[in-house]
Amino acid sequence: MFVKLWMTSNVLTVTSDQPIIEVERLLREHRIRRVPVVDEGKLVGIIGQEDLFRAMPSIFDPSASPEDLERTGYIKAGAIMTSTPITVDPSTPLEQAALLMRSHKFGSLPVLQDEQLVGIITETNIFDALLEIFAARKQGARIEIKIDRKPASFYAMLQVFKKCEIAILGIAVLHDYSEEHQLVTLKVQGDNLDRLIDGLWAAGLQINRMHAEESDSAPS
Incomplete structure (x- = not known):
């Protein structure tokens, strides 16, 4: 089995100049944990919940003022994204993608073909493949x-x-x-x-x- 059989093709993306408050809302509304960052059709990074947690002060932090919370929300995605994400291509064996995700503790990997983002392979996709195999x-x-x-x-x-x-x-x-x-x-x-x-x-x-x-x- 190969990644192309199980990847999600309709990929949600953000741009590097989007405020992270918008990125956080997008992840929450679509119930996803990571989203590729694409500028002018080219993958430039990936941003996940863990990046947002590190960048945004908690509303329960007594030292964080309302001004701090508002100001942090306008940080650009490009400032906190992972700029060199590990990727796979559609012909990558599914088990190799799973091994990469397991080794690097990633929940998903962008799928590139001819340097273009064509999909994303996630833990859910891997679980679906396992259910099909059995x-x-x-x-x-x-x-x-x-x-x-x-x-x-x-x-x-x-x-x-x-x-x-x-x-x-x-x-x-x-x-x-x-x-x-x-x-x-x-x-x-x-x-x-x-x-x-x-x-x-x-x-x-x-x-x-x-x-x-x-x-x-x-x-x-």
Whole structure:
């Protein structure tokens, strides 16, 4: 999966000469935490809630006068923004973007293509991708299978699913589950789950855990 599949394309932006009081209002009204700063179509920075908190005195600070609060509100966004934001492009693998966000403790990253801002990838986008990978919104059974690291074992597992006509909705692999094994988690659909379980055991594959979801609809 790549960033272009999950990024938000309609990006809210501000300019470097906008007062930070306007930036704060924009973040609050749209319930976002960071916003790119764009001048004449070019990304020049990014500004987030943490920048605003550092720049604006608290209304609960007894040492801050009304004049201080008003004056601070007219500081320009360019004065407190991060002027060299880390960016990704639409073809960046999603996991690489997530790693950058995790390493730098960012909640979002601007997406540039040919030096033009084309989107933003956020924590919410990453969460949505994770839900899709695990088919969280689809009805089915969740199976965890412990297999060794040999490619043949993975192929044998897939053959059992094929033989039992079980559809795989989502799949994830925890490669470093143990020294000898990897843990494969699958979301599946099909009417032959009992046959599937027998087939997996017969193929020498260990079922670590299985959970069959019940339908949300009440019986008639």
